[in-house]
Amino acid sequence: MVAATSKDTNTRFSAESILARSYRFSNYVRLGLGLVFAGAVLATGIGRFHLILIQAEAVGTLVYLFLGLLGLYFMRGGRIPRRFARIAILLDFTTLGAIFGVVCSSSSEDAFQMIGNMPVYAIFFISIGYSALLGSPRYTLFITLYAGLLYAMGLLLAGQSGVIFGGKPDPINSILSLPNAVLQTLFILLTGSIVAAVLQMHRGLSRIAEDHGEEKAQLIESLKQRRQKLANHALELEKTTADFKQFVEDTTGRIETQAAALEQANAVSEELTASATSTSETVQSQSEGIERMATESEQLRGIIERVVRSNDSLNRSARESMESMQSTGQAIEETMGSLRNLEQAFASVQQITGIMTEIADKTNLLSLNASIEAARAGDAGRGFAVVATEVSKLADYTAENVRRIGEIVEQSLQTIASARSHADNAVSQAEHQRTRTRETEEQVRTTSELLKSQNEILENLIAELEVQRDRAGAVLTTAREQIEGQKELARTMASLDTEVSRINDASSRLKQGIDSIAHQSYELRELSQG
Structure with a gap:
């Protein structure tokens, strides 16, 4: 072209x-x-x-x-x-x-x-x-x-x-x-x-x-x-013939190798038969173990269900304690309010006692002045002196009562302060207890959810164990079938050994025919070139 x-x-x-x-x-x-x-x-x-x-x-x-x-x-x-x-x-x-x-x-x-x-x-x-x-x-x-x-x-x-x-x-x-x-x-x-x-x-x-x-x-x-x-066709035919000849030689070698491999495979098949028998026994033992695990898992599921019910009861108790703590905290708050009101009232009383003390001091000073004036008046002021003495006694009595009232008020204020301190501590403890109770409730809720999840996992495990038990039964059946198959394979390998010998003989005859074709293709190429 x-x-x-x-x-x-x-x-x-x-x-x-x-x-x-x-x-x-x-x-x-x-x-x-x-x-x-x-x-x-x-x-x-x-x-x-x-x-x-x-x-x-x-x-x-x-x-x-x-x-x-x-x-x-x-x-x-x-x-x-x-x-x-x-x-x-x-x-x-x-x-x-x-x-x-x-x-x-x-x-x-x-x-x-x-x-x-x-x-x-x-x-x-x-x-x-x-x-x-x-x-x-x-x-x-x-x-x-x-x-x-x-x-x-x-x-x-x-x-x-x-x-x-x-x-x-x-x-x-x-x-x-x-x-x-x-x-x-x-x-x-x-x-x-x-x-x-x-x-x-x-x-x-x-x-x-x-x-x-x-x-x-x-x-x-x-x-x-x-x-x-x-x-080109002659060259290709010659090349193809050479390749096919090489293929036949390789195939013959592979067939001989396969013959030796068949003998080894026969021995391996016997070993596999023994191994399959052992595997069958192992699978049967595993099936029995799976059956026991399924029974024990059922018992464990019953225990977990009881734990879940107890946990639900604990959760309810925690909620009731939480409600009680809220009521106690409210009562303590009301008591704190009453103590503050009482403290304010005693503060007012303390102010009044202070006023009364001032009045008693002024009355006592007035009685002293009256006694001095009565002494100056002599006999004429003797009756006024008696009155001044009574007034002085009344002032002393009043001062003494006011002092006692002050002490009582002071003690009352200290008692109220102590009560307030205890009430504050009670409020703090109640708040702390409320927090702890809330945390306990949260932990109980989390534990309940975990137990439910664990129960679901256990149910899935039981279902999977049942599946594995069925599979183990199927594997046991398959293992028994494999034992029979291995025996049949041994008989087939013996037959294949005979067929391999026949194929080897046919390959030798085919190699001779290929040599003849190669010689003819060479002559064809020589004719095409000259």
Whole structure:
């Protein structure tokens, strides 16, 4: 596939290079015609430049040289200016036709000379020839028709300028042969048509050759690919055969290893049978232990339920104690209020005793003054002295009673203060006891919740023990079945040992067949390579 693509690329590059050379060659022909025109003008027209023929040829020379140089610029670097090349050829024929028409319309003599000028006539054919180098039959045919039209128009202009088309040419009278003029025009058209047809046929043959070349290249490439595929298949077959041979050898080795392993497995199976028997006994013992645990768990659940009921009773007692402590605290608060009121009352009594003490002191002072005045009065004041003495005694008695009342009040205040202190202590203790009771109640509540959770866990444990007991029974049944299975496995392993021996023999025969296939694949690969 890569080779075909490379070949197509090379073909395309070679075709493009040929086309580029054709374009350059047509441009070189144009330059050559320009140089020929220039030489002709320089050789014959220096002294006759006033003639219309020489002037027309000079203009044509300049046009041809300009187009040729412009073509060299556009074609530099191997480029192919297709549009410029076609326009340049069209301008070549237009210039040639203009020269031909201008000269033919000037005078009968100039027209006669122009029509009889064979180099000019040959330029028509040369231009048609290098237009075919562009490789387009249609364009060549178009240029041919255009050239024939220009030549016919030149003949028409020559006839209008006085050239006579008769039967026999006569240069003196400017008579041209009409059949020759018609044949010249037809020659231009016929030559261009033949060139276009040949170009079309060449293009068709080139396409056919390219198609056959491509088919041949594709066929060769297909044969190469098939040969390569055959060689690849032979290599793959040889490799696969070698791998399969290695696989058979490995399998044979593994079968021999498995045979030895089967013998060991048979011994292990016997050990497993004994172990399964021991496991069965152990599972049975575990089942009995689980049964005992379930019974003891039921007893533990009954104990926990009784503890929960006792805890609920303790919780109620704690709440009742809390309520009693609240009542006691309230009574103590009321007692504290009464003591404060009583203390205030004794304070008032103390104020009154102070007033009474002042009155007694003043009365005693008054009785003393009265006694002094009675002593001054002598016998006349003796009765007043007796009264003063009684008043003094009354004052002393009052003072004594007031003192005793003060002591009683002081003792009462001390008693009240002590009672208040004890009441404060009682309030503190009651508050502390209330806090402790509240904490005890909270702990009792927490303990109750924990006991309930423990009871739920215990119930789940009992349920799980029942499940495990069922599972232990199932395991015991399975263990007994395994014992029977191990015995059956021992019998099966003995049978497998016999089958392994047969497979080993078949593997040896298969290895010989693989060796034969490997030899044939090697011969196939040799044939595909040579």
